[in-house]
Amino acid sequence: MTDTTRIDKWLWAARFFKTRSLATHAVELGRVLQNEQRVKPAHSVKPGDLIQVTHGEQTWEVQVVRILEMRGSAAVAQTMYQETPDSQARRLTQAENRKYYREPAAAIQGRPTKRDRRQLDFDRH
Template sequence: MTESDSVRIDKWLWAARFFKTRSLAQQAVEGGRVRLDGQRVKPSRAVRVGQHIVTPRGEETWEVQVIGLSEKRLGAPLAALLYAETDDSMAARTQAAADRRLAWQGQVHADHRPSKKERRDLQRFRDRNAP
């Protein structure tokens, strides 16, 4: 962790492993998907300890409080020490995961891959019902 009292937000998001590359972090910040203390910011905005960040991570939205700073990408266990997720964020992510699980269970799933004949039949059915 660095000795400085602030780090660029795009570097921090990359170092904390919210994004795979710094350019993806920069694009998310520029696109307005990342908020610092409730406001849209530019990628060069400085992040300080104690500030709140709302950021997407995959399909989920994370709300975290900055508790550490780093300009270098760290291993996952060390990167997790840079932030603390809020209780509301954890509850929302848990609920979203449960909703996705229920949606998956409600769908009909085949018990096997289609055979060559079944694929041909499906293709014929789709071709007949195409607009």
């Protein structure tokens, strides 16, 4: 166990992303903030840092508790960070809102097909 590691490696080991390249891409696009600052994938992360991760519709705000460079089980990954109470409350309200109403366009990835457009028009009426 070391004191610091790359942020993309930590995100992958903490199971926020399935692959390290997806984590690297998210950091490059600015979907990951460290201490409220955009960083590069090779930036070091250490215990105590505040990481904000936006993945799809969900946003997590977590504090780094420990550093592991190897990806382990989900139970081990959850010991690497602690989610802030504000983040937990925000994610719970978003989940509750999704239960009652889901944006029809959220299920479409990329450009909608003719069938997707017909379904969107049907859902609006």
